[in-house]
Amino acid sequence: MSKCKNLLLGACLSLTLAACASGSALQPDRSIFSLDNNYQRQFYDLPIETTFEQAVSVFRDAGYKLDVIDRATGQISGRRGSSGDKGSTTDKDLKFYALVVPRRDGSELGIKIVQVIRRGAFGSSTAELIVNDRQMYEFAFRRIQNAAVANEAPSPQSSTSGAQGDELPPAGRYPANR
Known part of the structure; x- marks a missing residue:
């Protein structure tokens, strides 16, 4: 009897250790x-x-958890959490895939947004639908363009002070009072 228990315990332990043996990191399908x-x-x-x-x-900023941020290839992907009622039998997530590539005198951004729908008690059934809402993509592209414009630093020539001497001297270099 104890031999059978030891054999069963050994088999369970072996299966448990074998499940943890895949030392490679999970990477999304590129x-x-x-x-x-x-x-x-x-x-x-x-x-x-x-x-x-x-x-x-x-x-x-839109709340996506980014999975891939690869500057070398221009690939970006992420997922946005469940939406809807927590007690519902349907959960909806959004995933996106983006690719930034050089074009002529600038760059091209390609975005694909996918809605992931899970059904069932434990999300056992999933369906992925590509979102084709043109207005949503236009809004995303406009936000990216406006973010780029908002983060550009003003040039030194665009100073509105006009009068010379209105600028403060660098720290620690105040003129002595005489």
Whole structure:
């Protein structure tokens, strides 16, 4: 009897350890980023780096948890939490995939937004629907453009002081009173 218990305990322990043995990090499938007709696109007269940073900022500010932020390839993806009633049998999440690539004198941003719908008691059934709402994409593109404009530093020539000497001297360099 004790031999049987030991064998059963050993088998359970082996299965438990085997389940934890996959030491590799989970990475999202990068093939989803291939620019196809499901991506909505916008051209910007901004450098690719600026467009990338502004897209990351806008999606982060909108409450998305970003999964991929890869500056080398221009790939960004994220997920936004469940919406709707917690007691409901349907949960809806939003995922997005974005790709920033260089174009002519600027950059091109492609965005695909996917609605993930889970049904059932434990979310056992999922469906993914690509969102094709043109106004939603236009709003996102406009927010990214406006974020880029808002973060541009004013040039030194655009100073409105007009009078010389109105500027404060650098710290620690105040003129002596004589």
